[in-house]
Amino acid sequence: MSHKVFHLPDLGEGLTEAEVVSWLVGPGDVVVVDQPIAVVETAKAQVELPCPYAGSVVTLHGGAGHVVDVGAPFITVDVDVPADGMPNGGPAAAAGAGGEGEVSEVVVETYREEERAGSGAVLIGYGTSEGSRRRRRRVGTGGPTAPAAGSSLPSAGPVMGDTAAPVVDERVPADIAGAPAAGDEVSSKPGAAVRVISPLVRQLAAEHGIDLRTVTPTAPGGIIRRCDVMAAVASRGDGEAAGPVAAQPVSAPGPTPRSPAPDRRIPLTGIRGTIASRLATSRREIPDATTWVDVDATDFLAARRRLAGARPDARIGVLALLGRVVVAGLRRYPELNATVDTAANEVVVRGAINLGFAAQSPRGLVVPVVHGAGEMSLAELSTALRELTAKAMDGTLTPAEMTGGTFTLNNYGGYGVDGSTPIINHPEAAMVGVGRLVDKPWVVDGALAVRTVGTIGLTFDHRVCDGGTAGGFVRYVADCIERPVTLLLDL
The missing domain is CATH 3.30.559.10 (Chloramphenicol acetyltransferase-like domain)
Structure with a gap:
């Protein structure tokens, strides 16, 4: 039996806690990757929280109305229990299982669409591991093949082959030492594939020429946040080259916008x-x-x-x-x-x-x-x-x-x-x-x-x-x- 504990992630830059409004699953329920498991409310919004693991629910850490701190245990899942026919980890694990775990074209296309959209299936600041979400292609001996009928992929892009072949991550170069295999769980440690992060953080890193594989995360679960990127920018020094980033026009500094005062709730008691x-x-x-x-x-x-x-x-x-x-x-x-x-x-x-x-x-x-x-x-x-x-x-x-x-x-x-x-x-x-x-x-x-x-x-x-x-x-x-x-x- 292998248990995975999902810790409450940072649901938005700077938030420190969230209140459980309601649970959408219970102990013993079988869940799949990115399935909504609870509705939580923060100081900014009320959102559905998806699960990064597939398996059977073991423990719900807190009932409705309970306030959970960021980084605290939220739900425990037994990943040894198959979920919808996919053992232990959804499409990624099924792909690494051999001939019986052939990933369908629909599943791969779905994950490609999520990747293009910045993983819209998850919340900003966290999500499923890269091992279960990254875009995939089959590596064969021949050249590129034509896309399947009805596919929106360009003809020159990587497509699924007719036979089982190794699955590789297009975003992690093969010559990087220590790059994780397709079935491994990855983290945000320097030199490894980064965890799922906010598209805004990716954009910030690109603007400053920061390689996210070199950033040390500080959030629970190895998640890279904006403050981590800015720390990397500061440590690089003003005199170091910023990489291949287009020069931005210099404009006069404008007034700093004020944050609106938070809402207040007055009990009618x-x-x-x-x-x-x-x-x-x-x-x-x-x-x-x-x-x-x-x-x-x-x-x-x-x-x-x-x-x-x-x-x-x-x-x-x-x-x-x-x-x-x-x-x-x-x-x-x-x-x-x-x-x-x-x-x-x-x-x-x-x-x-x-x-x-x-x-x-x-x-x-x-x-x-x-x-x-x-x-x-x-x-x-x-x-x-x-x-x-x-x-x-x-x-x-x-x-x-x-x-x-x-x-x-x-x-x-x-x-x-x-x-x-x-x-x-x-x-x-x-x-x-x-x-x-x-x-x-x-x-x-x-x-x-x-x-x-x-x-x-x-x-x-x-x-x-x-x-x-x-x-x-x-x-x-x-x-x-x-x-x-x-x-x-x-x-």
Whole structure:
């Protein structure tokens, strides 16, 4: 029994590891040369990994999701087990076996096509050994023979003979001492046939006149990489002839291109996952619509300043005063303080007003809820909003303080924006938003004046009400902001 261990190769210049996404074979399966055995994912791409050996799978070194380092064992294959009738090594071994191992014209032509294309059947930086992939020709006593019918080879090229003859490598001169025989496994040691390498590395070596047989590989498995070629160029010295390489035109050095920043993956877990799930459910289930109106908030801000001066201990802020206006609007239009019971096909109008408000915290956007906001005074509402905002910033909100809301107030004007179409906080039926308050030209009593103006918007579930109810609510809120004394009618 002869086992071959396939070590994970360098799947691209500089990569150091790969994650096993899935295995395409299992222990006991019979594989052939270059058969895909696994799907792996690197920092650059997800690719199928082919096997350089033919035989029976013995061991898979790591399961799906396992991260394998470059050069670490990846799969073990028993090469004594024939694969598809080809013993121990595919076409190369069959060719060296004598008359019974005659390689078919189709197999040879396939390998020639792979060689011309830079071995497109394998990944950059590794592949099957040269003993099982190099182009082959039969050496006979006569001259060149005509190609077989349908062959794409030129008539002067080497073709398969009618009788068994030694198989030689066209790329390794016969007079090189120590050149491996056709059936030997070759490596990248200096003086021997090189391992399968990247076509880009071959091109780099040709440009600098480097003989790859003289390059010492540093990668696992004897693979020559770009850094090995550049080391050989540096060791040769600037004054040494570069070989038969055409002179390249000298151009002015351009700016060095920057490598793009790598992608980042942010897990949708914890609070971020909860927010994502709720927003997706809202967008999927709620047929929402948005309406808005511009308001003159000059008198509203003046009223807040007067209240703050009269009761400094209450610390009445803009958010508290807006919340008091919204509560008054929900009392007049209770249809918006509702939810939809899809199982019973009913709209449930909530008796209590539990006012949620959007708050940006270090952990992301959260919506604390002031339970019983409909029964609170302005001072009580202001205190509750301050306490919940402090907890949101400290990350100490309890689940009860973030659930049970019946309506949400979103003051996105703090971000410097005028308007928005927010997603309703499922399972609620509506959300009111307030844009930034800025000085703008405004017509007052037929004359142009500078006033503090903002936009009030309402996004609502069209199943719970029609546009008339939504428009009436947002107009009432706007009227209370433009004439705060209107609130006295609902106290």
